[in-house]
Structures are given as C-alpha cells and as structure tokens.
Amino acid sequence: MSSPSPDMPGLPTDEHIFFRSAGSVNPVIDRADGIYCYDITGKRYIDGMGGVGVVSIGHNVPEIREAAVRQMEKVSFAHPFHWKNQPHMELTERIARFAPPGMTKIFMCSGGSEATETALKLVRQYHVERGKPSKYKVVSRWSSFHGNTLGSLSMTGMRSRRELFAPLLKDMPHIAACNCYHCPFGRSYPECGLPCATDLEAMILREGPENIAAFIAEPIVGAAGGALTAPPEYFKIIREICDRHEILMIVDEVITGFGRTGKNFGISHWGVVPDIICTGKGLSSGYSPLGAVIVKEKVFEPFRMGRGFSHGYTFGGNPLSCAVGSAVLKYIEDHRLVERVAQLGQYFFEKAQELYELDMVGDIRGKGFFMGIEFVADKKTRRPFPAGLNVAGRIGDACFTNGLIVGAGKGGIDGVNGDHVNLAPPFISGEEDLDEIIALMRKSILDVRQALTV
Ligand SMILES: Cc1ncc(COP(=O)(O)O)c(C=O)c1O
Structure with a gap:
C-alpha cells in the first residue's frame, strides 16, 4: 500500500507509481x-x-536552466546514427580537460549503471580486437557497488543487491574489500603488507590471466561501504598487477568524479592513472540524466582501427543532456x-x-x-x-x-x-x-x- 497523499487540494495521487520500496512513505x-x-x-x-x-x-542554478532552455530552442534530440551535435562535442572536450592526462576519449551515456555496463563490454571488445578473445572476466571487490543492470550487478559485490538476481548474473571473480577498520585478513595497516591489494594477483593467477579482461574498483566505496578509503599504496599495487598481466584498470567514479573528493577524480589521490573511468551523478549535478566512460588513448586505438564499438544507447550524446553537463562543468570551473x-x-x-x-x-x-x-x-x-x-x-x-x-x-x-x-x-x-x-x-x-x- 502506498501512503495517502497529504491532504492538499489539486495534488495528484501516488497510486500508479511502482515504488522502488513497497509503500513509500516519503513526503512530496x-x-x-x-x-x-x-x-x-x-x-x-x-x-x-x-x-x-x-x-x-547545488539546486536551482539559473545558468543551468538557461543553458537547457537555449539548447531546447535549438534541438533536443539528435541521434549519432545521423548527426554530430555541438553540445556533445563541447562536453567531451570539457571532460577530456577535466580527466587525468592521456584520458581523451569519452563515450557518453545516461547514468552510472550504463557507464559500468559500457566499460564491461568495452574491455571485452578491446581484447577481442587485439587477438585475445579469451579475456572477458572483470575482477571486482566485495563490498562494492557498480550498478543495478545485470552486467554491472555481476561486478557489484554488495550482497543485498545481488542475492535475488544471482541466477541471472555472470560469474565474475571478487576479491576482498579494502577495509582497514574491519580488515578481512584480520591484520592492521601498515604492518599488514596490503594483502587486500596483492590478493588481486593471486586471483588472476587462479583464474588464468588469459581469461581476465579488467579489474574494477571505486576509489572510495560509496553505498556498499560508507566511504571506505584505501591506504596510499593500495592503487599503485593494483596498477602494477594489472600491467603485469595485461589487464585494464577501471575505476568507478560515479560518485567520486568531478570534484566530490577535492580532486577532479578520486583516483588522483593515489597518484595513479587508470585505463578507464566510469562516471555519472555529479557530471550533470542531477539537472539531466548523464553518464560517461572516459578512456585512455591506447584503449581507444583498437576501436579506431577496427569496426568501432559494438554498443550504444538511444540517449548517448543527447544534445540537451550534454548542454546541461557542459554548463555544470563550466560552473564548477568558473567557481x-x-x-x-x-x-x-x-x-x-x-x-x-x-x-x-x-x-x-x-x-x-x-x-x-x-x-x-x-x-x-x-x-x-x-x-x-x-x-x-x-x-x-x-x-x-x-x-x-x-x-x-x-x-x-x-x-x-x-x-x-x-x-x-x-x-x-x-x-x-x-x-x-x-x-x-x-x-x-x-x-x-x-x-x-x-x-x-x-
Ligand atoms: C559507485 C557507483 N557506481 C554505479 C552506480 C550506478 O549508478 P546509477 O544509479 O546512475 O545507474 C552508483 C549509484 O549509486 C554508484 O554509487
């Protein structure tokens, strides 16, 4: 049962909303x-x-409203099958300037799950194009959240979100979380030697490096762990292990991206450049659904030479959303x-x-x-x-x-x-x-x- 709408004249009912949680009692x-x-x-x-x-x-920023109206007066929808559009070009230019050095190719989508799902397919096709078709698994961590679509949920380590859909998920390997407050290995930092990081190599060797396409992690864990933050060496060790086994490093910056942690991207706190960054949320500050996958030049290379990326969404590169995203990034920079x-x-x-x-x-x-x-x-x-x-x-x-x-x-x-x-x-x-x-x-x-x- 849903909650009765407050007794306000002219208020629509909530009767036809398929609530995410049964009987939402939230105020309007x-x-x-x-x-x-x-x-x-x-x-x-x-x-x-x-x-x-x-x-x-922040909410209700006039510059964003004005940018949206300006764009709607020109064109709100144009599909990449037929058109390039200027807001798409401008936003990707801005994102490339915002991103770590060398991360210059941007695939646009409409949210975080679409971004991580895209990364999953992207790393798979990357290895196929390079003649390594057996590489498809993405290693992730327990106590992580990468989205609610089936691919992103397969990588997710959050038990409560996975449980019900387990039979539908792909079998992706998970390593222990990096959680110094409750170390899964029962050790204490810094004497621990970071088994939470070195375990990645053990997992890769167990699964066979020829089967592993990528590793994915949130720089700071969001919903699944309450801002779990790794010690300074953690991501350097991860980077080295990925490089040793020709495994792409994906960071999920859907929450931590675009300034949330006090740097453009969270991973920069660890002095590491990943191969792929997944983003969403703060990119548009919520003014329009938006997500992006930011890719290193070398990862894009096999796609440039070959048949292109066999993937895409109707609203990827949408002119209206991109105009909004551009205005948000401009606002972040200007202020x-x-x-x-x-x-x-x-x-x-x-x-x-x-x-x-x-x-x-x-x-x-x-x-x-x-x-x-x-x-x-x-x-x-x-x-x-x-x-x-x-x-x-x-x-x-x-x-x-x-x-x-x-x-x-x-x-x-x-x-x-x-x-x-x-x-x-x-x-x-x-x-x-x-x-x-x-x-x-x-x-x-x-x-x-x-x-x-x-
Ligand atoms: C780290 C992380 N990745 C992915 C997602 C999924 O994003 P969305 O809900 O926009 O699909 C979220 C959402 O909370 C997230 O926090």
Whole structure:
C-alpha cells in the first residue's frame, strides 16, 4: 500500500507509481534551492547527501536552466546514427580537460549503471580486437557497488543487491574489500603488507590471466561501504598487477568524479592513472540524466582501427543532456568548486571529529565532501550492532525527521553486518552549513541512541 497523499487540494495521487520500496512513505518534494530541499508543507531539509551523491553545484542554478532552455530552442534530440551535435562535442572536450592526462576519449551515456555496463563490454571488445578473445572476466571487490543492470550487478559485490538476481548474473571473480577498520585478513595497516591489494594477483593467477579482461574498483566505496578509503599504496599495487598481466584498470567514479573528493577524480589521490573511468551523478549535478566512460588513448586505438564499438544507447550524446553537463562543468570551473571542496573538506573532517565523543561512532572516513560514518556497538572491539536493529536506517530516518538528508547503508563489513551513513553535501556548502550538518547528525545519533536504550 502506498501512503495517502497529504491532504492538499489539486495534488495528484501516488497510486500508479511502482515504488522502488513497497509503500513509500516519503513526503512530496516541492522545490529545491542551493543546498536545501523543501517539501510541500514548506519544511526545509539540508541536502547533506546531494540527493544520492549527485548534486554537486547545488539546486536551482539559473545558468543551468538557461543553458537547457537555449539548447531546447535549438534541438533536443539528435541521434549519432545521423548527426554530430555541438553540445556533445563541447562536453567531451570539457571532460577530456577535466580527466587525468592521456584520458581523451569519452563515450557518453545516461547514468552510472550504463557507464559500468559500457566499460564491461568495452574491455571485452578491446581484447577481442587485439587477438585475445579469451579475456572477458572483470575482477571486482566485495563490498562494492557498480550498478543495478545485470552486467554491472555481476561486478557489484554488495550482497543485498545481488542475492535475488544471482541466477541471472555472470560469474565474475571478487576479491576482498579494502577495509582497514574491519580488515578481512584480520591484520592492521601498515604492518599488514596490503594483502587486500596483492590478493588481486593471486586471483588472476587462479583464474588464468588469459581469461581476465579488467579489474574494477571505486576509489572510495560509496553505498556498499560508507566511504571506505584505501591506504596510499593500495592503487599503485593494483596498477602494477594489472600491467603485469595485461589487464585494464577501471575505476568507478560515479560518485567520486568531478570534484566530490577535492580532486577532479578520486583516483588522483593515489597518484595513479587508470585505463578507464566510469562516471555519472555529479557530471550533470542531477539537472539531466548523464553518464560517461572516459578512456585512455591506447584503449581507444583498437576501436579506431577496427569496426568501432559494438554498443550504444538511444540517449548517448543527447544534445540537451550534454548542454546541461557542459554548463555544470563550466560552473564548477568558473567557481573553482573543486579547490573549494579540497579546502573546506579539511574543515568538514575536522569538525566531524567531535562525533567521536559519541559512543556509537566507530569510524569516520572519506575525502573532501564525501564522508562515511560507521556505527558500532562496542568501540574497543569494533563490534557491529545486530543487523536486525537497523541502526543506520534508524539514524537515516532520524536525520530526515531533523531536516538533514543522508545516505544510510548496511552490510559494509561482510554483506550483512555493519551500519554506516554517507554524507555528500553540495560543493557550495560553507562552513556554517557544514557545522549545521554535523550538529544535526549528532542530534540524530543521540535520538537513536536514546531509543535503543529504552
Ligand atoms: C559507485 C557507483 N557506481 C554505479 C552506480 C550506478 O549508478 P546509477 O544509479 O546512475 O545507474 C552508483 C549509484 O549509486 C554508484 O554509487
């Protein structure tokens, strides 16, 4: 059963919505502006999660609206079968300037799952074109999320999202997560020797390098782990292993891309250049569905010489979406928002340290404006709460009631246990906004703590 629509004259019913979660009881949004969303009763919420890690430049920015209208007045749809279009050219130019050196070829799509699905097919065809047709498997990690389509879900390591569809998924190898707070190998950094990274080589040798096309990872894990952040050596070791076995390195920057972590792309914190970057979300700041796969020159080469890429979407390179994406990237550049996130991100994390005073707060991690907070029943032993208590879900709900939107998640430790919330505020947030976010977070944790003890 869906919730009754609030008693507002003229409001449509929600009866015909096939809700993602049964009986959604969410309020109806009316409008959004800057870092705030407002429901139809006028209640204000801080968009502390930028929607779901999407809203980068803030809501209701006039420049984006104007760019969309300008483009609609010219042409909104033109398919690459028949046309090149200028917004597509302009946006890909901008993305190439934004991307790490040498990553100059951009395949446009409409979202994150389309981007990772595209990468999966791209690495497969890349190896076929190079005369290595047995290479098709993509190694990924447990506690990861790469999307909900079947290819991207096959690479995903998030148990709760995979379970129901397991019979439909391809058998892709998964290695352990990089989770220093709950090391899957029971070790401690830095003495550990990073088995979470070297395990990739063991997996490759087990599966046979001749069968492995690529490795995929999020630079900072999003929904599946609460901003799990690898130590400095991690991605260098991964890069070397990939190179040794002719395996392409894909990073999934659907959340971490376009400035969210205080660098253009998250992977740059590790001083590594991947072969392929998958992006989405912040690329358009949510003003239009948009995703992109950014590819190194050398990966594009076999496609240039051969039959082209045997893949594509109706809305890939859509003029309207590309015009919106271009306007968003221009806004990020003009307002130096990546530099701003780098600077204020430090403040955000300093401020968040005060949450450690609360007995449930076990770990705070991430970079820039992407933060994960993990809750534990026992700080000393890092013991999680029983999964059935749904602690993160309750904290997420308390935040919402208190006027703060966050991303609550569970299962980050082993697929079942572990409670975290993610924060990903818009890049335009100032110190006072960040203070308010942390204050509301504290209040919400205390609200739940109280409810748990009665
Ligand atoms: C890291 C990552 N990859 C892929 C996706 C899938 O993106 P979309 O929901 O736009 O298909 C998400 C979405 O949350 C994500 O966080």
